[in-house]
Amino acid sequence: MPTLNADLHCHSVVSDGTLTPEQLAERAAANGVALWSLTDHDEVGGQQRAAAAARASGMRYVTGTEVSVTFAGETVHIVGLGFDADDEALRAGLRATRGGRGARAREMSEQLAAAGIEGAYEGALKYVGNPELISRTHFARFLVEAGVCRDTGEVFRRFLTEGHPGFVPHRWAGLRDAVRWITGAGGIAVIAHPARYRFTANEEYALFSEFKAHGGQGVEVVTGSHTVAEYARYADTAREFGLAASRGSDFHSPGESHTDLGQLPPLPGAVTPVWDLLADRIR
Incomplete structure (x- = not known):
């Protein structure tokens, strides 16, 4: 079918x-x-x-x-x-x-802070239903809320992907x-x-x-x-x-x-x- x-x-x-x-x-x-x-x-x-x-x-x-x-x-x-x-x-x-996501998220936050964006970890947590599953998507929502980017697509173009601030492989x-x-x-x-x-x-x-x-x-x-x-x-x-x-x-x-x-x-x-x-x- x-x-x-x-x-x-x-x-x-x-x-x-x-x-x-x-x-x-x-x-x-x-x-x-x-x-x-x-x-x-x-x-x-x-x-x-x-x-x-x-x-x-x-x-x-x-x-x-x-x-x-x-x-x-x-x-x-x-x-x-x-x-x-x-x-x-x-x-x-x-x-x-799931186990490595927390340490990865804190490292992502540190990289964003070095790029002038403070409080990203705490900001991302506001969007997390399950803290064990904090992810780039939650950071993207925070960066939109904070006015750093217009939408989540822009976040991923400017941050959180390889070669940009906030990208941490897992x-x-x-x-x-x-x-x-x-x-x-x-x-x-x-x-x-x-x-x-x-x-x-x-x-x-x-x-x-x-x-x-x-x-x-x-x-x-x-x-x-x-x-x-x-x-x-x-x-x-x-x-x-x-x-x-x-x-x-x-x-x-x-x-x-x-x-x-x-x-x-x-x-x-x-x-x-x-x-x-x-x-x-x-x-």
Whole structure:
């Protein structure tokens, strides 16, 4: 069913979104979403609330998370879908991945202070629902509030990215570990928004090859940051590697996200939708 309005990638206040799981569910349902997943960064703390809110809104639900991975010097995101959210190995892996965010955030604040922007750590904390998950997005919101930048896009162009004040790399999970945490908990691993990564053709081929070898089964084809041409490109990649195709807005906030929940086009034809593999895990 490539035309199913499924949105399998979004974020709540449990990580770096601005809406609660309940508000997200209400918004998704209002936009016609039939199958939904909350995929907070390196966290499953909002899963019970999201599942209950989905049921109350008349949507079907599948568990989700988005795991941060380091691959070939880049941060790559792996979405997990349809897993047991109480699996202790998965929870332990996510806790370990979250662990370095606090020290990284303080170093980011120190760099911004050296550039003349004081109080960034404390300012970012005002936007954090879960202090373990303080991130660049929270710093970006503070810099907009402080009048340093007009919007979060400008923040990332001027700060917080490699070569600019406030950028501090973090060593995330390994690709093999992330895929195995997800699959070990009974879920399906999906490469998130592949067009966003600054890989050469050879590096991207290595990512997909290793991902498949570790047990990965899907790739986001239609997602908020992809162009129409990239929908087609990654549909071809899905077919080449024998991966299922996923669809998700990557929605974070009404004021920041250019693609709303449920507003993406359908998957291209001739791909296997990831929800076909999740049929026995959808609630």
